[in-house]
Amino acid sequence: MEQHVCPIIGIGFGPANLSLAVRLEELGCLADAHFIERSDRFQWQDEQLLPGTDIQNNPFRDLVMPRNQDSPHTFVKYLASRGALTDYLHLNAKFPLRREYADYLAWVADSFADSVDYGHGAAQLTLVDDQDEGELFSVETEDGRRHLGRSVIVGTGRSPRVPHPFPASMGDTVFHSSRYLSSISALAQKDVRAVVVGASQSAIEIVLDLLQRPNVRHVTSVHRSIGFRLKDTSPYSRQVFLPEFVDYFHPLPTAAKRRLRAELRSINYAACDQDVIDRLVGIQREYELIGSDRLRLAPFTEVTGIETSSDGSHRLAVQDINHLTHDTIDADVVILATGFRDFGIGPGDEPYHPLLEDVAHRLPLDDEGVPSVGRDYAIDLKAPEGARPLKIYLNGLCEASHGMGDAGALAMLSARASDIAASLLASDLRERAMR
Structure with a gap:
């Protein structure tokens, strides 16, 4: 037929x-x-x-x-x-x-x-x-x-962007943020230590959500930058979301496009809204006042390796990108808020x-x-x-x-x-x- x-x-x-x-x-x-x-x-x-x-x-x-x-x-x-x-x-x-x-x-x-x-x-x-x-x-x-x-x-x-060294470790306890809710809900009956990789809006939202979950006993936020930076929300900068900007951008040479995207990156990437930054800073201060170590921020840090033990927990090898010093972070869950390709x-x-x-x-x-x-x-x-x-x-x-x-x-x-x-x-x- x-x-x-x-x-x-x-x-x-x-x-x-x-x-x-x-x-x-x-x-x-x-x-x-x-x-x-x-x-x-x-x-x-x-x-x-x-x-x-x-x-x-x-x-x-x-x-x-x-x-x-x-x-x-x-x-x-x-x-x-x-x-x-x-x-x-x-x-x-x-x-x-x-x-x-x-x-x-x-x-x-x-x-x-x-x-x-x-x-x-x-x-x-x-x-x-x-x-x-x-x-x-x-x-x-x-x-x-x-x-x-x-x-x-x-x-x-x-x-989804899955950076080195994570591709071989992806699964039920190492996953991209695009699988966040279903994956973290499946672990609701387990006490877990969580690591969130990334400094984007989705990363800070996930950190805040994890801190509301009673089974999450510790959260480490890992990012290469100084911390969660404020998004550029100027009306002038946000012209990148207008059709007129597409008309301007599309004919540019490839090298010029790459340079301009790097200049404008803070409008949409590795940056967050003021309200979620204020919420996290308030929680961080509250933990400091009561002597809680439930939240740890690890700025200027990149993950260089991951090992998974027989009990399913993970040990992340990390490096300070400026001093080049090395450390490890133990976790039961790793969430990659690392964006898209x-x-x-x-x-x-x-x-x-x-x-x-x-x-x-x-x-x-x-x-x-x-x-x-x-x-x-x-x-x-x-x-x-x-x-x-x-x-x-x-x-x-x-x-x-x-x-x-x-x-x-x-x-x-x-x-x-x-x-x-x-x-x-x-x-x-x-x-x-x-x-």
């Missing part, structure tokens, strides 16, 4: 591809798209929905409002549908709680349930030849299903998303050997002359090429969805004209 060819296949259905679905619906072409999602339901940051955490993003910059204030899928419409608009305004909160925003996203996702296959993670992306269509994308899921499409949008999120050639980077491995030979490369991504977030695959052009869109994976607004930032969802949808429609019109 002939297999249906879908014009657009979306891999992953988190906020990025959800926002794209909203835009495609507005344009009347949602029927041309189908999404596959590994999780058995819509979820956003389930592993990091910690009590009291917020989204650090103006809620008006949601899936759609910057583009279409009349959309039924805005955060304001969500609040109104719940009869919660007055209560929310009464809070006088700068940002919504993360849990509430996750519910908003799930509320919107409910409207697109017919366009998504949940519980079907993509295992392989390849190219196949079709007698009528020519070359097509084939997406095979972990349960053996196959989807054929003319365009693919990868919206899976970036790969970018496309690039630097330490911890990856040249492309792992899902692109089987089409890597067709990826056009820039001067550093990293795939070239257009302003429309598309990789135009190399193809024989006269063949139908193929595009892979990267929805939320392009910080190296498009700037910090593409680093999982909610603020760019609406604008990026508009850019991708416009490119998809333009490609479809060109293809129809060629037939």
Whole structure:
């Protein structure tokens, strides 16, 4: 039986591809798209929905409002549908709680349930030849299903960054922050000593959460910097989350992009909000007053090795990065709040998303050997002359090429969805004209 060819296949259905679905619906072409999602339901940051955490993003910059204030899928419409608009305004909160925003996203996702296959993670992306269509994308899921499409949008999120020396030790008691809540909850019946590696917002939130757990008897926070530094929240600096900055950033030479990203790093990386810093400092002072050693901060420190004993505990070899002195830290649990991998050639980077491995030979490369991504977030695959052009869109994976607004930032969802949808429609019109 002939297999249906879908014009657009979306891999992953988190906020990025959800926002794209909203835009495609507005344009009347949602029927041309189908999404596959590994999780058995819509979820956003389930592993990091910690009590009291917020989204650090103006809620008006949601899936759609910057583009279409009349959309039924805005955060304001969500609040109104719940009869919660007055209560929310009464809070006088700068940002919504993360849990509430996750519910908003799930509320919107409910409207697109017919366009998504949940519980079907993509295992392989390849190219196949079709007698009528020519070359097509084939997406095979972990349960053996196959989807054929003319365009693919990868919206899976970036790969977790697992630095040396941890890759060989990952498991139930050494894990990335993207697995935090389920992993730490599984250890609730054990008294544990925890080490948190990293100095980001997620790192300090995890430290605070661990200190609220009665089974955690000691927490050590390890980071290469002086401590938890304040995030740069100046309106001028945060222009990196505007579409205009993408227009400025994307045409720059690779070396200039790398330099500019380093200069602007404190806007989004290894830096925290004032409220969580104040909370941790207050707890630290309280412990000092009562003589408790439950919390230890280890600044200017990097982990150089890890050994696991027969009882499952871990001994971390650490080094002061300035004095080069050595020490050890014993732990039962190690949490890596070490962020996510970018496309690039630097330490911890990856040249492309792992899902692109089987089409890597067709990826056009820039001067550093990293795939070239257009302003429309598309990789135009190399193809024989006269063949139908193929595009892979990267929805939320392009910080190296498009700037910090593409680093999982909610603020760019609406604008990026508009850019991708416009490119998809333009490609479809060109293809129809060629037939």
